[in-house]
Amino acid sequence: MNYLDLQKALLNEGIKVSDNQLALFQQYSSLLISWNEKFNLTAITDEQQIIEKHFLDSLFLAKYINLDNKKVLDIGTGAGFPGIPLAIIFPNASFYLSDSNGKKITFLKEVVKELNLNNVTIIQSRIEEMNKYRNQFDYVSARALKQLNILIELAIPLCKINGSLIAYKGPNYVDEIDLSKNALKQLDAVIDNSYLYSLPESQDKRSIVVVKKIKATKHRYPRNYSLIATKPL
Secondary structure, eight states, X not given: OOHHHHHHHHHHTTOOOOHHHHHHHHHHHHHHHHHHTTSOOOSOOOHHHIIIIIIIHHXXXXXXXXXXXXXXXXXXXXXXXXXXXXXXXXXXXXXXXXXXXXXXXXXXXXHHHHHTOTTEEEEEOOGGGOGGGTTOEEEEEEESOSOHHHHHHHHGGXXXXXXXXXXXXXXXXXXXXXXXXXXXXXXXXXXXXXXXXXXXXXXXXXXXXXXXXXXXXXXXXXXOHXXXXXXXX
16 A cells, blocks of 8 residues: 555545645654664554554544544554544644653654644653543543553543543454443443444454543542553453
């Protein structure tokens, strides 16, 4: 997949990407490939696969949710997915990208500077240590990060009431939803929607699960991360 293919594939889903935005994706890819030689940022190093499996996959969300003028936190963002691609196509939204890895944070700061992304703030932090951001975000996104019941406990406290966790998942998302019933109950959240889609060239199956916060989160959540990991809700 090349950049014109990306533009066409997105247009087929009702997502418009300008030529200027497409140029930013090319610049981002170049930085990713260059920096990946020094730091292990991503296992996907082929540009054509970066376009489909990182850029297009991240942007499928725009088919379902309009992030214009929203405040979005991308947790465990790694090399910037889905946060940076979404920030490129939603310049009027405010994005906060968090990760605990110092090398990835350094890379992300360089991307933000080189691409002149004035709508992006980079935060170095573990997710469970972000209590000062509690109740602040319209959306909290997480791509290929943790199982859903763990993500719910980590992310829902950071959402506003009626805000949502956006969890990028694989084809077995229904099983993860089934395992999340207790987490949903304890965190006062509900499954708002789920979407299944396929990447056009690889035919890889992907999904997005939207979890809506319906009440203020109990103060005891999130628990200590060691407890979350060993005894998930």
